[in-house]
Amino acid sequence: METQGHREMEGGPSKSHSHAGLLKVSRELLVTHIHNIQCLVDNLLKNDYFSTEDAEIVCACPTQPDKVRKILDLVQSKGEEVSEFFLYVLQQLADAYVDLRPWLLEIGFSPSQLIQSKTIVNTDPVSRYTQKLRHQLGCDSKFMLCYAQREELLLEETYTDTIMELVSFSNEILGSLSSLASLLDPSSDVLNEHGETVFVFGDAGVGKSMLLQRLRSLWASGRLGAEIKFFFHFRCRIFSCFKESDTLSLQDLLFKHFCYPEQDPDEVFAFLLRFPQAALFTFDGLDELHSDFDLSRVPDTCCPWEPAHPLVLLANLLSGRLLPGARKLLTARTGVEVPRQLLCKKVLLRGFSPSHLRAYARRMFPERAAQVHVLQQLEANPNLCSLCAVPLFCWIIFRCFQHFHSAFEGSPQRPACTVTLTDVFLLVTEVHLNRTQPCSLVQRNTRSTAETFLAGLHTxxxxxxxxxxGMEQSLFVFCPDDLEASGLREADLALGFLRTLPVLGPCEGQQSYEFFHITLQAFFTAFFLVVDDKVGTQELLRFFREWTPPGEAAAASCLPALFPFGGRRGGRPAGSDPFKNKDHFQFTNLFLCGLLSKARQELLWHLVPAAALRRKRRALWAHLCASMRGYLKSLPRLRSGGFNQVQAMPTFLWMLRCIYETQSQKVARLAARGVCADYLKLTFCNACSADCSALSFVLHHLHKRLALDLDNNNLNDYGVRELQPCLSRLVVLRLSVNQITDSGVQVLCEELTKYKILTYLGLYSNQITDVGARYVAQILEECKGLAHLKLGKNKITSEGGKCLALAVKNSTWISDIGMWGNQIGDEGAKAFAEALRNHPSLTWLSLAFNGISTEGGKSLAQALRHNTSLVTVWLTQNELNDEVAESFAEMLRVNQALKHLWLIQNQITAKGAAQLAEALQENTGITEICLHGNLIKPEEAKAFEEEKRLICF
Structure with a gap:
């Protein structure tokens, strides 16, 4: 009878069969493929379709097929509803009855509303194990232990994606991966179709472990894809804990060393063996596998029941000999190589892009104001910003900012202590040293900073x-012999300060190493100079001579007492410069100043004898102050505009940065005494806004007024805010070409109008709009000594032009206005025309390239008929025509004070030029009218050759 039913099913189900009839005709199929009896009994009991006696009858049957037959008999005898519910259980618990999926699809089973309202309980061992895995991984991945191992953070509130790039076997970039799903997708971006392992590598701190934790969290919450039913996560370091004689079966490795099934482990393992594609394995940190184990030489094993050493199981899982088809993801640091035949994808993790960094800032600083402030500070300091590409460093830097923000929140005054680069690197060092500390479930790391540094002093x-x-020999790549000679131990390499190069270096085939970041090498150089008793004051200061840039060597040569090191080791002559970039020397000096600052005194007392520390600090302070004084005295002077002007070089900025790193007001006061010039020109010095902090730190101690030229740098609004302490000293302030917006101009307005001593304000080529123009107008009206204002090449329209024109009209002291390259148009030009009429002091005006056409041009010409102060007017690159030229000709018959009129690149033809030439016959005061680039042909210009003041070509 069962055979007959099975044959009928092979031809497809009969549409006339009821649910009970389907069970009858498919009886043999169901008896063969139903293995989970308990799950069916539990659901029939739960919904009162079975009584306790029915369940006992089923359990009393001697074999599993007999139990299935008895269930079918009882279900069919209870009628159509129970039979339909029986089929519904088979459909809903797909994992428990996986072999019946094709049959259920074939019969097109669709339950009624009544049956769908019934409760299904899943007591299937495989499903229960999946639930247990999800719960365990969900708990394990919910919190991330911070790098300092002193607190836990919610992963969901902290995790931010990083840059993932698919690379070839030779590490050539093939493209970006946009999501974790694409990372695991076996159908795309595959390098080797026979490999089964995705290899993710990157430098220490770029987020490899966090990526795996994010994967676990997504899977635990059901967001990684329903096709993955098992997730096994291992840290590679645990495989080093087994003895050489230890052996395990694959089942024991998964169940006894990861997560044990609550029921029927053999059934769960059998399901895993049958459907390995439903499993995802992640192995974190192959570089932490402390063993001579060679993945390419392990014995092959493909039997999941045969015991083997855990490392052998690891290798065969990665190769696909065990559980072929299972997905595997392996991470390691840059420099670790995995045999190509094991890999299906190779992915380079690079850390944060600028967009990732902004997203991370939003997570770490939920308050908008704090978030903006932090991002501005990073933009202000390229050195910190470049470090933030590494998530580890980014976390450390943000924690510094969080401390800074919370410590001074609500304070109306600017804090006396700020976060310096040395603060950041000390915390970086502390975090890495703490990575060696065991992580207890009941107690976090409680070592103080001093205890941490003292414990790691040898390292x-x-x-x-x-x-x-390396710094002394111009070396940045090191051989194993270099490390051994320094006393560095193998365990010290695991801290992450040094990394292996992805390719063999210049050490005759040996593995080579470099510091994780060039600034780290500079930091450790400075640290050694401070803590080593054998380092004297001359050695302490030697790198101050090394980093003097080319072009400034002549100035430095005048200071033998300040820079006493005339040559370098190895016989290299003084003044030779093998480096195009000397940042490594500059950063060494910077960190030296930070480490010897008063703020670091308490920490260093635990590491260095107090007498040695005081001796080194005094030597450094004296050197900085003498260097500042001697450097500025050595620069050539230029008497200009009543000022004693010097063009300072980038060396001066580095001196200021070093002084700022000390955070010593005493050193800043002494350095300020060395500023002997009253006009500091720092143009084209590549100064960033963080340099404004250092500049103000020293200059606000001056007791004299100063002119400061910072044109053509990278200061932005944050830099303007950092200049606030010294704005009370400035009579000249030039900030052209510095990415300053309305926000920065507002700060200038608030500060400059307090002191009212400004005579020159240069804001050419920034990003100032009409809003900022109103602030500038306020400065002009309130600062009664402001004679020169440069606002060209901004984003000022007619509205801003009107505000500025009104301020000019009310100012009887302004003499020079530059508005080239805005868009004030005719309306703005009319407002300026009104301001020019009878103005007593304005001598120079540029409204070039402002979209001014006929109406605006005529208004300006008419106003000039009533002006006797203007000497130069530029209206280059507008839309002035012959009608405007005629108005200017009429003006010239009246105005004898104007000397220079530039009408270059307009739309004036020979007709307009003729009218201007005719007017010149009655004007003896004007020197030139420039008409280059107008609509005048060369042959037409010949008619005006006699009038030398009319320049057509």
């Missing part, structure tokens, strides 16, 4: 020797 000194030796 830090060894790293310092490597760094200093």
């Amino acid at each position: 830090l000194c060894s790293l310092g020797r490597v760094a200093r030796s």
